[in-house]
Amino acid sequence: MKESGFKVTPWEVSGNIDYNKLIKEFGVSRIDGNLLERIRKHTKELHPMLSRGLFFAHRDLDWILNEYEKGNKFFLYTGRAPSGPIHIGHIFVWIFTKWLQERFDVELWFQFPDEEKFLFKNLSYEEVQKYLGDNMLDVIALGFDPNKTHFIIDTRHASLMYPEAVKVAKKLTASSVKASFGLNDSSNVGQYFYTCMQAVPAFLPSVIKKKNIPCLIPHAIDQDPHFRLTRDILPKLGHYKPASIQCSFIPPLTGISGKMDSSKENAIFLTDSPSEVKNKINKYAFSGGQSTIEEHRKKGGNPDIDVSYQYLRMFFEPDDKKLQKIYDDYKSGKMLTSELKNILIEKINAFLKEHQKKREKAAKAIDKFIFKYKA
């Protein structure tokens, strides 16, 4: 969609996103106070990403809770299309997914569609395979429970997935795919078929366990077009429509609009060193502060457009009181931009230190995560 200067598709997010308009346009529902309270009943407390509105929209989340309350547990489905190193913009959904998995005690199916970026970008098959191995390490290092987490890799699990994908494909015309994803006659035929593979994990556990299991997909809202098609088709194949819980975008370092991408100045990668993090944030993180210290002390900063503050709000400062104090101090001018940045640098580096330690041990665990089946 392109409207009022912003654009949200599975392949492009740009401009200053009006989330109210996006909710209307996409036809999703806002997560309201009632729904938050229903979630809290099961999770005891709310994850900050929920209470602070980073996860703000959904499809059929109320139905997921109805079924859960009847004893019909859902499974979670999320994924990662390997195309480069993982940055902190990628992991917000996964961290939240992990929290859902733990609080609801459910299985997670984690898809690595290792053909997607090969088909859609100027990346070789080998490059994508390299990133696949690399990306799996980061996902494992986040601490998912290997007993309840199953990695499925499109090319390696194709014997399981392709037979289901063709069932989706038979229900999906070229014109639907063109309309949903902006493909045209010059697009390659793998791009036409790809969304069928992305649909499969939403019902694969039901196929494997031979019973209908509700599926909840946590994802950034730009992926909604994929799952809209999936939701149209799955009931025709006798499966439930997958539900979703959708988050807004993690802004790039350089500004509050769009979403974090993998360009060097816009992203903090999970393998960045403490000094790289420090330099990037000091150099690039868009600031809501004033141009001189004197002016800042007098007029105060604007945390609402300050990327460092937003990262703290979105994930790195889970304590609401501390966050509020940072907000107030920055807004009043008591806290300088350099001080705000230092708080974030410290938080990110503490997180990355722990992550990188776990990442080093992750290679040994890969085999436990990859879903096993008989060919």
Added chain:
Amino acid sequence: MKESGFKVTPWEVSGNIDYNKLIKEFGVSRIDGNLLERIRKHTKELHPMLSRGLFFAHRDLDWILNEYEKGNKFFLYTGRAPSGPIHIGHIFVWIFTKWLQERFDVELWFQFPDEEKFLFKNLSYEEVQKYLGDNMLDVIALGFDPNKTHFIIDTRHASLMYPEAVKVAKKLTASSVKASFGLNDSSNVGQYFYTCMQAVPAFLPSVIKKKNIPCLIPHAIDQDPHFRLTRDILPKLGHYKPASIQCSFIPPLTGISGKMDSSKENAIFLTDSPSEVKNKINKYAFSGGQSTIEEHRKKGGNPDIDVSYQYLRMFFEPDDKKLQKIYDDYKSGKMLTSELKNILIEKINAFLKEHQKKREKAAKAIDKFIFKYKA
């Protein structure tokens, strides 16, 4: 293509086919006397399907022989898209393929694209799977060497095939597929992708063995559009263009034009009983005879349009002298249509008796034929 009242596409063959025009239009080469002599050098004798011109066209067969003579053996690739029971129209290519395999001592990769007819026809996934099991029995019963014959089944071998198919897909635009196969925007996206899966066996052995191996595809000429695309793309992926040896169509029982299809009155199925064969041929086989015995004795019959004679020529009477005598006797009026039909009935029933005996034991052998690989 549609011209002069005939039509040849991978999904439709109809009308009175002008093979000279087809050769020109498709851009294939006729198998001439020189090429036949080169083949004979290796095979000692020529299979009647070659000497009698049933296999009449090719692409790069001379190159295949060049490579073979240099010690670079080719492999054979043929297949069957399960969609119903096997009839005698299907097996001509396979019988010839078996002869090539034996005479050249080469491997055969036999593809069962069990998604094709599901995607292109009004057949359920389960129906196709039933026919898959059924069709494999007939292929095995033809007597292929299990040590040199590998069955690959698209859905079951997808972990091996899909990663290669996406490499083909990236080189193939929707508009190419539309032009080659007459797809449009209402076609399902599985149909767009399918030809990529059909391309894979033409280079899969090269991928598995990590060296380029020439591929020869025996097939009926209507499948040429699939392999034309394959030939365009494979060199871009570093593989040889597959060569082909192409046959004309086995006419339906009811007339000399078009090709045998699976309608009851047009086909002799491999599971038909002797009395079914007798009844079908007596009732439906299009005759070149005259309307009364008297007239036939006087004017003689026309073997060139007589389906029974054509089946004898194409396969069931391998002895050239005997065939010539039948031709002469029928043409002169010495042989009646009923006598000609009786010869064919006896030949087919002898063939089917043997086939059905082998077919009963085939189920035990399936496992030996299915290609094994590590998932």
